[in-house]
Amino acid sequence: MPPAKVVEEPDDSRTWELLERCLLPIAFSHAVAVTLASILNTLGISQTSSFVLFLLFLFFSIGITLFYHNLKVTAAGKAILITGCDSRVGYALAKRLDELGFIVFAGFQNQSECEEKINKLKEDASGRLHILQMDISCERDIHSTFLYVNENLPDGAPGLWALVHANAWITLGECEWVPPSVVKKSVDINFTSVVRLTQIFLPLIRRCKGRIVLVSSILARIPSPVRGIQCANGAAAEAWGSCLRLEMRRWSVDVVIVETGEYVAGNAWLKDNVALLNQARDMWVQLDPQTRKEYGEELFQKEMLSLEKYTKGPDADLTRVLRALIDGIIKTFPLKRYTPVSRKERMQAFVSDHLPKTIYDIIYTD
Incomplete structure (x- = not known):
């Protein structure tokens, strides 16, 4: 029986990005038009309508905004380091940027486990x-990578144009169940290592007035049971990235956050149905007796098996994610945040960000 086709909704993320870019010029045009019309009318110089002035200022401001919005850098002589190329996102991005003419340093978490994928990428x-x-x-890997990148930069390049953090390690399980060792590894890969790697490569990026791109998830802004560790890591990385962006403005270094959909990022701790039961037993054994008694083994196994929907199913379409990542890398004036997600996820994030949490719980909590 052929696999069910996934019906993809139209990609309207570009429309939202353009709207976000144009909000400030619209507000600016209105404020200037009202102020100027009031001054002219008060002094009796002219009885010009504020609406006419608004349209005039809007025409010029939107035109200038669109011009700068579409400016792109040239790929020639620019180098990009991408982590996590063993993931679908990192692999596809490395391939696409190479096609565009960039010098790409593709980092794999474990080369020995990805020989087939590496050979295909080389071909x-x-x-x-x-x-x-x-x-x-x-x-050791971080420092050796720094030395290699520094020695193999394109001729005449002052530094590294972009560092893309595409590495991710997904942790699934209720917050109380996930073993401390797994929590530590998840935080180390998804947050601590991102910070450390950026610190090492910032001098190279600063010389190039380049950018840092963080591949995050919409889960950083919406609470989700059994994915609490993932939500926490995403929120931490985004908060850190926002602070870094403010600190790097004096050197014209951009920090771009790309929030992917729920089923796009990284390698999962619970990878497949075969491993689910074994890992569930490991978690169950590590829980203290009182906790096991309160949950009950039947509920625990039921909850663990329900995680299969997060590790199985058709692969997510990466088209809109790759488009957002490439825009964040090649646009001369990138947005601070790209959100190439579905309309449902966008609405859920809006409700979480702007409405009372009680309303969010009523709508989205089972």
Whole structure:
């Protein structure tokens, strides 16, 4: 029986991005028009309508905004480091940026486990692409990568144009059940290592007035049971990235956050149905007796098996995610945040951000 086709809704994320870009010019045009019309009318110089002035200012401000919104950098002589190329997002991004003419350093968490994927990437890519062993939680790998990138920058390039954090390690399970060792590893890969890697490469990025791109998830803004660790890591990374953006403005370094949909990012701790039961038993054994008694083994196994919907099913369409990532890399004036998600996810994030939490719980909590 052929697999069910996934019906993808139209990508309207560009419309939202353009609207976000134009909100300030619209507000500015209105404020200037009202102020100027009031001054002219008060002094008796002219009886010009504020609406006419608004349309005039709006025409020029939107035109200038659209011009700057679509400016792009040239790929020639620019190098990009991407972590987590063993994931679908990182792999596809490395391949696409190589096609655009960038020098790409593709970091793989474990080269020995990705030989087939690496060989395929080498076949499809140009000689500009470099494959690196890069466990971002290993200090030795980080420093060796820095030395390699620094020695293999394009001729005449002052530094690294972009650092893309596409590495992710997804942790599933209720907050009380996830073992401390798994929590520690998840935080280390998804947050601590991102901070450390950025600190090491910032001097190279600063010289190039380049940018840092964080691949996050919409879960950073919406609470989701059994994915609490993932939500927390995403929120921490985004808050840190927002602060870094403010600190880097003096050097014209951009920090861009790309929030993907729920089923796009990284490698899961609970990878497949075969491993689910074994990992569930491990978690069950590590819980203290009182907790096991309160939950009951039947409820625990039922909850663990329900996680299959997060690890199975058709692969998410990466088209809109790749488009947002590439825009964040090649646009001269990128947005601070790109959200290439479905309308349902966008609405859920809006409700979570702007409406009382009680309303969110009523709508989205089972």
